[in-house]
Amino acid sequence: NAGVTQTPKFRILKIGQSMTLQCAQDMNHNYMYWYRQDPGMGLKLIYYSVGAGITDKGEVPNGYNVSRSTTEDFPLRLELAAPSQTSVYFCASRPPRGRDEKLFFGSGTQLSVL
Amino acid sequence: RKEVEQDPGPFNVPEGATVAFNCTYSNSASQSFFWYRQDCRKEPKLLMSVYSSGNEDGRFTAQLNRASQYISLLIRDSKLSDSATYLCVVNKRGYGGSQGNLIFGKGTKLSVKP
Numbered sequence: 001n002a003g004v005t006q007t008p009k010f011r012i013l014k015i016g017q018s019m020t021l022q023c024a025q026d027m028n029h030n031y032m033y034w035y036r037q038d039p040g041m042g043l044k045l046i047y048y049s050v051g052a053g054i055t056d057k058g059e060v061p062n063g064y065n066v067s068r069s070t071t072e073d074f075p076l077r078l079e080l081a082a083p084s085q086t087s088v089y090f091c092a093s094r095p096p097r098g099r100d101e102k103l104f105f106g107s108g109t110q111l112s113v114l
Numbered sequence: 115r116k117e118v119e120q121d122p123g124p125f126n127v128p129e130g131a132t133v134a135f136n137c138t139y140s141n142s143a144s145q146s147f148f149w150y151r152q153d154c155r156k157e158p159k160l161l162m163s164v165y166s167s168g169n170e171d172g173r174f175t176a177q178l179n180r181a182s183q184y185i186s187l188l189i190r191d192s193k194l195s196d197s198a199t200y201l202c203v204v205n206k207r208g209y210g211g212s213q214g215n216l217i218f219g220k221g222t223k224l225s226v227k228p
Contacts, residue, residue, distance in 0.1 A: 042118070042201065042218035043158070090157055103216060105157035
């Protein structure tokens with residue numbers, strides 16, 4: 001059972017480059033999320049999706065884009081990388097119902113923009 | 115007031131000690147509360163949910179005080195393996211999908227020494 005798979009694990013970008021962080025889950029979860037975590041800080045929500053074809057902005061969406069063409073995949077796109085986007089990125093998913101709103105996280109992507 | 119605020123830490127304790135973490139939240143409409151554990155450079159993982167009546171899981175006890183908007187986590191007989199950062203997480207209804215979104219505190223770092 002793979003759970004939530006994120007790729008790549010590490011990436012260094014130059015200012016102005018673009019890239020896509022991949023996220024896939026095999027648990028048939030409707031809800032998927034992208035968070036970023038800066039050193040010593042809590043996780044901040046970038047974008048989320050409640051199902052295929054539906055996405056919405058979180059707390060810090062500027063500089064990012066997402067798409068959700070399938071239930072399984074939720075890629076995060078950085079179009080013009082900036083040093084402020086240096087962070088650890090976590091993708092997460094969860095089922096739509098239930099009292100325990102447990103998030104299943106991917107192992108993270110460490111991104112440096114230089 | 116920050117949405118979710120935690121003791122800054124770090125907490126450095128000897129093995130066998132009892133340690134308590136506190137957390138306050140600002141949104142009185144929040145309905146779900148959790149403690150997540152995050153090891154260094156790893157993804158957060160659910161430690162336990164926090165229920166209104168308080169709940170216990172082995173050496174871990176979680177308490178909720180809705181009137182004071184306060185959550186606590188007590189770890190008894192701490193082990194070396196308990197060393198990690200503990201994240202207080204609160205659901206924010208109406209944000210992040212129909213079931214709301216989880217808002218993460220910055221976390222409190224615990225270091226258990228032999």
